[in-house]
Amino acid sequence: MRSEGEPGTVHLWSLREDVAIEREDDGGLLLVGPWGDERIGDAHPVLREALYRMELGPVLLSNIESTPGVPMLGAGLYLILLPALRRLSHLIVRTLGLADLRGPLLSVLPLTRPAVFVLPRLGETEPVRLHRGVTLLLEAKGFRLERGGAQHRVLLHRPEPMWVVAMLAAAVTPEAVARALPLPRTVTREILEYLAAAGMLVRGSGSGN
Known part of the structure; x- marks a missing residue:
């Protein structure tokens, strides 16, 4: 749980930078993206x-x-927006932040036309770890995680998600990650959920790649 006075998380949505919106004569919208047009x-x-x-x-x-x-x-907002945005998931960047005005924690960028981003629910005692194929690369404004064959790339904007990633070299539970890091439990959980949704984590005690 989040203690009183600690900033909560915010879930932000944006279009990929290479997506443009065109208004059509009949009032419809045309989203022009890297894998064709969406009307x-x-x-x-x-x-x-x-x-x-x-x-x-x-x-x-x-x-x-x-x-x-x-x-x-x-509910009206989400009944209208969520089904439409789910259909456009391959064009949408999902960003997790804190309500502390210091900028986002991480962003998940879709890389393929079939890419779908769905946040899972991780059990407190469910082991998770990084896929063995995940690489961490330095960029001008932070780090990125990527994996061959994955449909998303993760951009790490602040130290907090890096702390979580550093705990994932071996299988560990969300509960153990939360105990080890100086972050609210909800923050560590949601960072892990974003990483899982992006295809960066192996869940359970199996020996998957």
Whole structure:
């Protein structure tokens, strides 16, 4: 659990940098990306606003407004947005951050047309470790994790996810990771879940690659 005063996590959504949105004459949207075009006919105003904002950078879905000054709150927002965004998963970068104004923790970038990003639920005592094929590479603004055959790449923006990755050379439980690191338990869990969703982790006690 998160202690009082500790920043919570935020889940942000953006389009890949090589995706552009074009408005068609009939009011539909055309998303032009690296694997062809995706057409959305008669897009709901809240979806249209979400995509326009996601083209500019990471956004918090709960902040999306279908009409300026009129936020759409609650289940209605997600009933409209999530099915549409799930279909566009291969064009969407998912970012995990902390509500501390210090920038994102990590981002997951889709690399293939079939790429689907679904956060799993990890058991507290379920062993996890890095796939043996994962490589850690230095970039100008942080590190990246990638694995041959994986459908996603992970960009590490801050030290906190690096601390978690360093614990994963051998099988370890989320509970043990949380005890070992000076991070709220929810933060370590969600970092692990993002890594698992990106295909970077082996789950369970098996000897998978």
